[in-house]
Amino acid sequence: MQLSKLYLEENLLVGTLPQSWSALTSVQVLGLNNNKLKGGLPESWSNLTNLSELNISNCKLTGTLPSLWSTLEQLSSIALPENSLTGTLPDSWGSLTQAACTSAPFLRQ
Numbered sequence: 001m002q003l004s005k006l007y008l009e010e011n012l013l014v015g016t017l018p019q020s021w022s023a024l025t026s027v028q029v030l031g032l033n034n035n036k037l038k039g040g041l042p043e044s045w046s047n048l049t050n051l052s053e054l055n056i057s058n059c060k061l062t063g064t065l066p067s068l069w070s071t072l073e074q075l076s077s078i079a080l081p082e083n084s085l086t087g088t089l090p091d092s093w094g095s096l097t098q099a100a101c102t103s104a105p106f107l108r109q
Contacts, residue, residue: 002026003024003027004026004027004028004029004050005027005028005029006024006029006030006031007029008032009031009035009055010034010035011035012035012036013032014035014036014037014038015037015038015039016040017032017037017039017040017041017042017045017056017061018042021042021045021048022046022047022048024048025047025048025049025050026050027048027050027051028050028051028053028074029051029052029054030048030051030053030054030056031053031055032055032056032059033055033056033057033058033079034057034059035058035059036059037056037059037060038059038060038061038062039061039062039063040061040063040064041056041061041063041064041065041066041069041085042066043068043069045069046066046068046069046070046071046072048072049072049073049074051072051074051075052074052075053075053078054075054077054078054079055077055078056079056080056083057080057081057082057083058081058082058083059082059083060083061083061084061085062083062084062085062086063085064085064086064087065085065087065090065093066090067090067092067093068092069090069093070090070092070093
């Protein structure tokens with residue numbers, strides 16, 4: 001059995017996003033919104049090549065968007081508002097033709 005959907009919204013999760021989750025290559029939907037997570041977005045999650053929906057809004061995350069996430073070609077929806085992400089959208093994300101960022105703008109200059 002392969003994990004395809006993981007919903008952990010509103011569970012008061014704390015800590016950082018686990019690098020080890022990059023091994024969950026069959027995950028298509030990942031919902032982590034409304035938790036108390038901190039830290040940045042793991043570059044290693046670029047291995048989640050089947051990921052089509054990602055919601056990590058309202059988690060107090062910091063840092064920039066990983067340029068390596070441009071390999072997430074199946075990504076059609078990404079929700080990142082209510083975090084403290086900074087910078088600009090990486091040029092490499094131009095290859096994500098299916099992706100729709102919800103509740104933009106989500107980056108602070």
